[in-house]
Amino acid sequence: MTRQEATPTHRTPLNKDRVLRAAVALADATGIDALSMRRLAQELDVVPMALYKHVANKEELLDGMVDTVVGEIDPLTAGPDWQSAVRGRILSARRVLLRHPWAARVIESRTGPTPAVLAYLDSMAGSFRDGGLSADLTHHVMHAMGSRLLGFSQELFDTSGPSGPPGPELAARYPHIAELAATAAHDGSSPVGGGCDDQFEFEFALDLLLDGFESLRCQGWTSARKA
Amino acid sequence: MTRQEATPTHRTPLNKDRVLRAAVALADATGIDALSMRRLAQELDVVPMALYKHVANKEELLDGMVDTVVGEIDPLTAGPDWQSAVRGRILSARRVLLRHPWAARVIESRTGPTPAVLAYLDSMAGSFRDGGLSADLTHHVMHAMGSRLLGFSQELFDTSGPSGPPGPELAARYPHIAELAATAAHDGSSPVGGGCDDQFEFEFALDLLLDGFESLRCQGWTSARKA
């Protein structure tokens, strides 16, 4: 009985890809805070230290997770103009980020770009250049877009908090915020932006920026700063 | 010898304010990752658990730190038009955030707004309203500004990384990024945005947005979405 082909003592062996995908799934299911090396190992029926044969440390695990989700963004699709091409890709990125709510915060926490992110940003820069923006303008435009390039704006505060009714004393202390909440409440909302149509807000800012870029391009904008 | 007035066995007693200010100082000096309850207690010559008489837990400590730095933002100053008033206040916020580099990430990590942040946002909303923007437009405008309202855009990646020379193979793989880096390199830069003039990039996006808002206001913009 040296062979144990029938007995399931042999699990399919680990590899970096399985580790990363399990990590993404675990973060999707239980939130990024609950993702520890120990919990992840447990999920893979393995002892914690086994993970370290496939990722150097937790930072590298997080980097890999970022690359995994960035890899889910749709490739470029041609559009009638540069703006709609960029717009479509960014909205695809947004859909990906909405599938993985933890990803935005993890991306922000990385200190350096990972290969998949670099590739994505590179192709984005290419879209701007192809659209006729100068290298100079493209540079500033990429900065101006910031994390919106990756499909999210940091919402400043959790838009779906359990914040109850505004309360009159709060309205007295923060009258303008109360007013905004009231206008948004027409389609179901809570005090500081809860219940807003996030998708609308995202596209509002995105289009404002894209329109601004196009207008700068038309007028041959160039940065006025000199050496 | 029941009195020990001469002996310095009595340290000036702790209070929430001293704790918060020590925490801010420690984070400024050693970075947010090095800020632990134990290190902070040590800094205050106190046993770790003593801190919990003044803050409920670490989350509340971080909330208090956020309020402390937000409180450093200059109050509103009147300007010739609403845009310069808003612009000035935001640039003040930016200066504060640059003094406390850890603050942006901590603010992003809070799940709900703290009182000082609410007060700040409220007065910002008031500036937009006073400038003639409708409550509706003000709402979307606040969202569009996102964290820029508080003086920072998430730079997507550390702009001052130790990333060495671009390297030709990197330029081959990411040609557009290399091109942007090259144009930025005219005033000292590194590959992915390192060495850029962050202040310029920030104001570029800020002004683009403010100009867009003003133009929407002039044309009496109203959100097209209906019930």
Place this chain on the structure above:
DNA sequence: CTTGACGAGTGTACGCCGTACACCTATGCT
């Protein structure tokens, strides 16, 4: 067939973290 290198998974252990809980002690009011 033996051997030995090697890659994958294991087990133990260390030092850090946040914090619950019981305790002490000086202060100040009744």
Place this chain on the structure above:
DNA sequence: AGCATAGGTGTACGGCGTACACTCGTCAAG
């Protein structure tokens, strides 16, 4: 004088990331 209270202490627990030494199955070379 008695006592409640607020502020600081000490101990302890469970969780974290991970260094380090190990075992064991596989497979190529001799």
